[in-house]
Amino acid sequence: MAKLKNREALEKLRKSLQAKGQTSQKLISLCAGSGCGAYGTAKVHAVLQEELAKHDLQEKVRVKLTGCHGFCEKGPIMVIHPEGIFYPQVTPEKVPDIVKTTLIGQQLVEKMVYKDPVTKKKISHEHEIPFYKLQKRIIFGNNGLIDPTSIEDYIAVGGYAALAKALFDMTPQDILGEVKKSGLRGRGGGGFPTGIKWESCRRHEGQRYVICNADEGDPGAYMDRSLLEGNPHSVIEGMIIGAIAIGSNDGYVYVRHEYPLAVTNLTMALQSARNMGLLGENILGSGFDFDVRISRGGGAFVCGESTALMSSLEGKPGRPRAKYVHTVEKGFREGPSNLNNVETWANVPVIVNQGAKWYAGIGTEKSKGTKIFSLVGKVVNTGLVEVPMGTTLRQIIFDIGGGIPKKKKFKAVQTGGPSGGCIPEQFLDLPVDFDELSKVGSIMGSGGMIVMDQDTCMVDVARYFVDFLKDESCGQCNPCREGLKNMLDILTDICQGRGREGDIELLEELGMMMQKFSLCGLGTSAPNPVLTNILYFRHEYEAHIRDKKCPAGICKPLFHYEIDSETCTGCHVCFQKCPQQAVAGDKKKPHTIHQDACIKCGICYDGCKFDAIKIC
Amino acid sequence: MRSNLEIDWKQIEEIISRYGNDKEALLMIMQDISDIYHYVPPEVVPVLAEKLGVRKSHIFSVATFYKTISLVPRGKFIVHVCTGTACHVRGAEKVMDALKADLKTHEGGTTVDGLFTLEGVRCIGCCASGPVMTVNKETHGGLDRSSALKVIDTYRNLSS
Numbered sequence: 001m002a003k004l005k006n007r008e009a010l011e012k013l014r015k016s017l018q019a020k021g022q023t024s025q026k027l028i029s030l031c032a033g034s035g036c037g038a039y040g041t042a043k044v045h046a047v048l049q050e051e052l053a054k055h056d057l058q059e060k061v062r063v064k065l066t067g068c069h070g071f072c073e074k075g076p077i078m079v080i081h082p083e084g085i086f087y088p089q090v091t092p093e094k095v096p097d098i099v100k101t102t103l104i105g106q107q108l109v110e111k112m113v114y115k116d117p118v119t120k121k122k123i124s125h126e127h128e129i130p131f132y133k134l135q136k137r138i139i140f141g142n143n144g145l146i147d148p149t150s151i152e153d154y155i156a157v158g159g160y161a162a163l164a165k166a167l168f169d170m171t172p173q174d175i176l177g178e179v180k181k182s183g184l185r186g187r188g189g190g191g192f193p194t195g196i197k198w199e200s201c202r203r204h205e206g207q208r209y210v211i212c213n214a215d216e217g218d219p220g221a222y223m224d225r226s227l228l229e230g231n232p233h234s235v236i237e238g239m240i241i242g243a244i245a246i247g248s249n250d251g252y253v254y255v256r257h258e259y260p261l262a263v264t265n266l267t268m269a270l271q272s273a274r275n276m277g278l279l280g281e282n283i284l285g286s287g288f289d290f291d292v293r294i295s296r297g298g299g300a301f302v303c304g305e306s307t308a309l310m311s312s313l314e315g316k317p318g319r320p321r322a323k324y325v326h327t328v329e330k331g332f333r334e335g336p337s338n339l340n341n342v343e344t345w346a347n348v349p350v351i352v353n354q355g356a357k358w359y360a361g362i363g364t365e366k367s368k369g370t371k372i373f374s375l376v377g378k379v380v381n382t383g384l385v386e387v388p389m390g391t392t393l394r395q396i397i398f399d400i401g402g403g404i405p406k407k408k409k410f411k412a413v414q415t416g417g418p419s420g421g422c423i424p425e426q427f428l429d430l431p432v433d434f435d436e437l438s439k440v441g442s443i444m445g446s447g448g449m450i451v452m453d454q455d456t457c458m459v460d461v462a463r464y465f466v467d468f469l470k471d472e473s474c475g476q477c478n479p480c481r482e483g484l485k486n487m488l489d490i491l492t493d494i495c496q497g498r499g500r501e502g503d504i505e506l507l508e509e510l511g512m513m514m515q516k517f518s519l520c521g522l523g524t525s526a527p528n529p530v531l532t533n534i535l536y537f538r539h540e541y542e543a544h545i546r547d548k549k550c551p552a553g554i555c556k557p558l559f560h561y562e563i564d565s566e567t568c569t570g571c572h573v574c575f576q577k578c579p580q581q582a583v584a585g586d587k588k589k590p591h592t593i594h595q596d597a598c599i600k601c602g603i604c605y606d607g608c609k610f611d612a613i614k615i616c
Numbered sequence: 617m618r619s620n621l622e623i624d625w626k627q628i629e630e631i632i633s634r635y636g637n638d639k640e641a642l643l644m645i646m647q648d649i650s651d652i653y654h655y656v657p658p659e660v661v662p663v664l665a666e667k668l669g670v671r672k673s674h675i676f677s678v679a680t681f682y683k684t685i686s687l688v689p690r691g692k693f694i695v696h697v698c699t700g701t702a703c704h705v706r707g708a709e710k711v712m713d714a715l716k717a718d719l720k721t722h723e724g725g726t727t728v729d730g731l732f733t734l735e736g737v738r739c740i741g742c743c744a745s746g747p748v749m750t751v752n753k754e755t756h757g758g759l760d761r762s763s764a765l766k767v768i769d770t771y772r773n774l775s776s
Contacts (some may be wrong), residue, residue, distance in 0.1 A: 038745045038757035072744030219700030224742030257684050258740050298643050298682025315640035317681035376743035378704035450701045
């Protein structure tokens with residue numbers, strides 16, 4: 001592909017690509033994101049190509065391997081355009097039928113159509129599925145339409161038009177003004193106004209750096225990974241626009257080594273942008289130079305913190321420093337450095353294209369635009385969900401997410417990852433934005449939303465996060481290093497039945513000390529999961545400490561399984577499944593468990609169809 | 617376990633020069649070396665120090681700070697069980713326990729035959745298909761105890 005020398009060349013290319021796109025009759029978009037990939041997209045793709053060849057359809061039907069569609073629960077996902085026919089959980093065995101019936105016969109394969117788990121209704125088209133219907137996908141929407149390895153695809157859907165506008169119709173001041181007016185706030189979790197950050201970086205002299213934080217360390221959150229994998233050009237375009245506004249020609253993306261597909265797609269995207277004259281020297285003939293390099297992180301959660309990230313970029317251990325001097329003044333290589341998260345950068349082209357006023361019309365008073373959440377855990381429709389700020393937790397978890405599987409009871413939703421907290425049922429009608437969630441002790445964070453049901457032990461969850469953070473603490477400052485270690489000891493004792501009176505109060509005291517005196521954000525927010533947990537689920541802590549019971553049946557020393565002789569039908573399933581031969585009983589008669597042999601693995605509990613196995 | 621490891625020095629130098637002997641790329645250079653040997657052989661450290669113009673102590677401090685770098689040999693297959701929150705609430709610990717028992721090793725340990733290294737990893741971003749594990753770079757989702765063991769068996773058969 002030849003270099004685009006000016007704006008006209010870009011627009012001409014776009015028109016020809018769009019015209020070409022309209023001539024194809026059918027387009028199959030097959031999700032090749034990491035989630036669907038784990039379920040076997042590659043095999044489905046191979047069989048699909050074979051089948052199309054068999055029926056001589058290669059010319060008439062285009063197949064696109066796209067990025068994440070969001071509905072990861074149902075992967076691998078196939079959507080047939082232009083109708084938008086949606087087939088979930090496509091296996092290689094299903095492909096011949098789809099080709100024969102839908103592509104040739106123009107009929108639906110009834111048995112493969114998506115069935116809504118809540119209403120039990122069959123829904124054949126993507127846009128009618130409640131999971132998608134209730135979302136507003138302004139950032140994430142193109143993921144299902146474009147092949148992330150093709151810059152032409154991105155240009156065809158309007159890509160790099162915002163860059164051209166920023167280069168030729170706007171001054172850096174105009175861009176700053178527009179981003180400030182849009183009300184965009186940092187999507188990484190901090191929620192700092194993006195325009196103000198850019199402006200203060202621009203104010204400082206020296207070699208300025210524009211950095212993208214793709215070190216998505218929150219366990220349970222994968223929005224950034226899916227954006228980088230599925231639509232890398234939107235992030236690159238945002239960064240270039242940011243660089244124009246800030247006055248920088250040197251950019252970096254700091255991305256997790258654990259995201260190999262994101263690294264591959266981003267590398268490819270950067271190269272094709274360079275080849276087309278959209279990145280590098282003299283972008284689109286404007287005289288503006290900017291290039292982006294990739295740096296791969298090494299699996300350290302603390303490197304999501306700005307100063308640690310910059311230290312890691314310099315090839316050093318990622319240890320944070322105190323921020324008496326902000327990174328916008330002295331950051332990477334001591335130069336003024338502007339760091340924004342992947343999703344923040346992806347919002348920028350939308351703002352420039354649609355205008356600040358349009359953008360500010362979405363969301364709440366102080367949190368504008370949409371936010372992508374990773375809705376995971378014990379919820380029917382897991383996946384990535386993009387909704388306007390201000391959507392309530394109930395709408396997200398129950399209307400879009402379809403509620404809790406297996407008719408279990410909702411217990412809490414964990415937001416904000418290891419820096420956030422667990423929100424109980426009474427706050428389900430809370431609108432989700434930067435400010436509302438912090439009022440109840442959690443944070444919106446980068447967008448992780450982990451749903452927990454009655455079978456989740458809240459003490460165990462707190463212990464889980466503290467264990468995670470203890471490993472991830474860089475160990476420089478005492479409050480964080482020692483505080484987390486002691487918290488973990490206390491929580492482990494509670495979970496193993498050695499909890500003592502006063503432990504809860506001690507946890508609270510330790511937590512407050514850490515919040516006040518830790519060096520960086522990791523330490524000051526580390527006690528949040530424990531403190532909110534105690535605030536809303538104190539009774540579970542007390543049950544562990546006083547009654548030596550784990551009501552959810554997770555902490556092994558604090559419960560045992562019993563079979564309810566009234567409910568047990570003697571179906572013998574548990575008898576057959578038990579790896580320890582700890583279940584006794586004859587067929588069609590109530591069974592019993594030998595407590596001495598039971599290792600509490602839970603296979604019988606998970607496998608019983610009659611809820612006859614009780615946690616005692 | 618690999619003994620008397622033959623290091624392809626030409627390849628190591630190629631990796632270093634791919635990054636323009638840039639000391640800021642130290643972590644990535646070590647990651648690329650790990651892709652080949654599954655760890656950073658300590659014999660490489662002095663060479664890195666010389667080529668990048670940094671102290672050996674600096675290399676050790678970086679190597680020990682980041683989880684993706686190991687200075688001790690690891691197995692042919694690196695098994696990463698995701699222990700992220702979503703996988704945790706869906707029973708990742710049960711998968712980990714089953715693998716520990718099957719491979720007769722602990723978290724972070726390598727099997728006696730040098731075939732598998734078992735490690736926990738915090739979220740690989742496949743939360744919808746959790747519990748998830750990766751073996752080298754292949755992802756396996758929707759696991760429980762028995763399917764996880766089946767995955768291990770397929771790799772075991774691959775190498776026999």
